[in-house]
Amino acid sequence: MNGVRPVSGSGRLVLAATPLGDIRDASPRLVDALATADVVAAEDTRRLRALAAALDVEVGGRVVSFYDQVETSRLPGLLESLHAGQTVLLVTDAGMPSVSDPGYRLVAACVEEGLVVTCLPGPSAVTTALAVSGLPSDRFCFEGFPPRKQGERQRWFAALASEPRTCVFFESPHRLAATLADAATVLGADRRAAVCRELTKTYEEVRRGGLGELAEWAAEGVKGEITVVLGPAAPSEGPSMESLVAEVKQRVADGERLKAAAAEVAQAAGVSKKALYDAVVSGG
Numbered sequence: 001m002n003g004v005r006p007v008s009g010s011g012r013l014v015l016a017a018t019p020l021g022d023i024r025d026a027s028p029r030l031v032d033a034l035a036t037a038d039v040v041a042a043e044d045t046r047r048l049r050a051l052a053a054a055l056d057v058e059v060g061g062r063v064v065s066f067y068d069q070v071e072t073s074r075l076p077g078l079l080e081s082l083h084a085g086q087t088v089l090l091v092t093d094a095g096m097p098s099v100s101d102p103g104y105r106l107v108a109a110c111v112e113e114g115l116v117v118t119c120l121p122g123p124s125a126v127t128t129a130l131a132v133s134g135l136p137s138d139r140f141c142f143e144g145f146p147p148r149k150q151g152e153r154q155r156w157f158a159a160l161a162s163e164p165r166t167c168v169f170f171e172s173p174h175r176l177a178a179t180l181a182d183a184a185t186v187l188g189a190d191r192r193a194a195v196c197r198e199l200t201k202t203y204e205e206v207r208r209g210g211l212g213e214l215a216e217w218a219a220e221g222v223k224g225e226i227t228v229v230l231g232p233a234a235p236s237e238g239p240s241m242e243s244l245v246a247e248v249k250q251r252v253a254d255g256e257r258l259k260a261a262a263a264e265v266a267q268a269a270g271v272s273k274k275a276l277y278d279a280v281v282s283g284g
Contacts, residue, residue, distance in 0.1 A: 010085040011081065011083060011085045011087060011088070011116070012082070012115070012116035012118055013078075013082060013088050013090065013107065013115060013116065014033055014037065014087060014089045014120060015098065015103060015119040015120070016029075016033055016089055016091050016119075017119075017121060018051060018091050018092065018095065018122070018123070019051075019094065019200065020094045020095055020123045020125055020128065020200045020201070020225075021094070021199065021201030021202075021225075022200040023051075025123050025200060027120060029120045030055075031055050031057050033089050034051075034052055034055070034060075034091075035058060036087070037088065038086035039061050039063075039078065039081050039087070040059055040061050040062070040063050040064070040088075040089045041064050041065075041066035041074065041088060041089070041091070042063060042064070042065060042066060042091050042092075043065075043092040043093050043102055044067065045063055045064075045065050047093050048091060051091075061089070064077070066106075067102055068102055071102045071106070072105060075105060075109055078106060079109060079110070079113060082110065082115045090103055090106065094123070094125070095126075096119075096123070096124045099124065099142070100145065100170055123200070125170070125196075125199055125227045126142050128196070129168060129194070129196040129199060129227035129229050130166065130229055132194075132206050133166070133206070135166045135192060135193075135230075135232075136166050136232060137166060139164070140165050140166040141165050141166075141168070142167075142168050143156075143167050143168065144169060144170065145172075146171060146179055148175065150178070153182050154182050154185065160233075161186065161233060162233045162236070163232060163233055164232050164235070166231060166232050167229070167230040168229050169227075169228050169230070170226065170227055170228070171226045171228055172226065173224060176222050176226055176228075177218040177219045177221075177222070179228075180211055180218050181215040183215070184210075184212045184215050187211060187230075189211055189212025189213070189215075190210045190211070191211045192208075192209070192231035193208075193209070193210070193229060193231055194206055194207065194229040195214055195217075195222075195228055196226070196227045197222060197225070197226055198224040199225065199227065238270065241271070241275075241276070241279055244266070244269055244276055245279050245280050247265050248262050249280060251265070252280075258277070258280065262276050262280055263277075
């Protein structure tokens, strides 16, 4: 079956996005799911109760905690409920489960065991920040949280130095200034970025500018939930025709045929084979 396992049982895992801050972003489907699910697995059961109260809905099923430290130990019990035909609703504190929040391991286990996994779409800090950043959004990647240690963090940014896509990542407010300073050091103070703070909440703020400017702003102290959007690297200009001609001449001097050397160098550089060949022949 090409590696695809058949779905077993009638239970299903439902991943439900919860509001980032404004309770009005909760969908009617979320309200219904909270009332009807057999089991609700919550990253923080207290925040789940507060959410339900704000939505004026009573959680109808059994509530279990499902945060990072207990995620693995909770898997067998939740899988047992799913195999028994129950609906398990997974909610995290804010946004979409499994996106830098608990959920990935449970989803992977369900897929492995042929259980149904579905999603109630809704708020996500990743796409919300990307949309308001003013940076290119046709291609992007999500990088989670940067490393906490400076050396590792700088190496992490170095890997993004030539990234052609816009990057989105999370950071805690008390590490933001150091992270932006490291980003400016590694990627350049002028690399464009946006810092999105308290998205959808009363004190929502989006700061846009170069990394150096943003690092100076953050050094004054920042509070709240933070999402950073890092602009793509500027396209490289590529090697000059003079350097390509020199490379072809060197390869010919080493024994390669002119046409073959020109064709291979041109292909690697993304330039016209004929233009490069003519430049070599004309002595350009």
